[in-house]
Every structure is written in C-alpha cells, then in structure tokens.
Amino acid sequence: MEENNDKVMLEENEGVQGNEKTPEISVISFIVSAILMGIGFYKMFAYSNPESSFGTSQNVYVGGDAYNYIINSNYATAYFVLAGVFVLLGGIFIIKNEIALLKKN
Numbered sequence: 001m002e003e004n005n006d007k008v009m010l011e012e013n014e015g016v017q018g019n020e021k022t023p024e025i026s027v028i029s030f031i032v033s034a035i036l037m038g039i040g041f042y043k044m045f046a047y048s049n050p051e052s053s054f055g056t057s058q059n060v061y062v063g064g065d066a067y068n069y070i071i072n073s074n075y076a077t078a079y080f081v082l083a084g085v086f087v088l089l090g091g092i093f094i095i096k097n098e099i100a101l102l103k104k105n
Contacts, residue, residue: 023097029090033083040079043072 048058049065061071 023093026090026093026097029086029093033086033090036079036083036086040076040083043076043079047072 043059046058047060047068048056049060049068050057059072060068062068
C-alpha cells in the first residue's frame with residue numbers, strides 16, 4: 001500500500017513540473033543579456049578611425065587611437081557586467097520558480 005502512495009506522489013510531482021513553464025521574465029532576462037554581450041563585443045572589435053576625414057569613423061570619441069581603445073574597453077566592460085547581472089537575475093527567477101513548485105507539492 002505504501003509503495004502505491006509513493007508511486008502516485010511521484011507521478012503527481014512529475015506532472016506538475018512538466019506542466020509548469022520557465023518564467024517569462026527569466027527568458028527575457030537571458031535575451032537582454034545576449035543583446036548586451038553583443039553590444040560589448042561590438043564595442044571591443046568594431047573600431048575604425050581612418051586617416052582621411054572622408055572615411056567613416058566607428059566608435060571614435062577623441063583624437064588619439066589609444067584613448068579610443070581605452071574608452072571602448074570601458075564601455076565593453078560595462079556591457080559585460082550588465083550582461084552578467086541579467087544572467088544572474090534570470091537564474092534567480094528560475095530557482096525561485098522551482099522552489100515555488102516544490103512548496104506547492
């Protein structure tokens with residue numbers, strides 16, 4: 001009799017966990033994180049400062065190349081930190097959802 005109760009409880013738990021979705025806010029958080037990572041890599045690798053004034057400049061802020069590289073590296077670091085924060089938030093939302101499911105049972 002006790003084995004049947006355990007089996008029924010396991011089946012109920014599997015059904016509840018299988019029906020519940022990952023919170024939408026965590027998926028949105030991971031998407032925002034991917035976008036921020038892309039912007040960070042863009043700041044790191046997309047730099048163009050042509051010699052002539054007719055060329056198109058990308059990610060150029062001041063006259064010297066070294067200063068522009070420093071500024072772009074600081075921007076990239078900020079975007080990577082923001083991406084890490086959003087990954088952490090997404091993970092926290094998933095863990096919170098799983099704890100709520102376990103408490104529900």
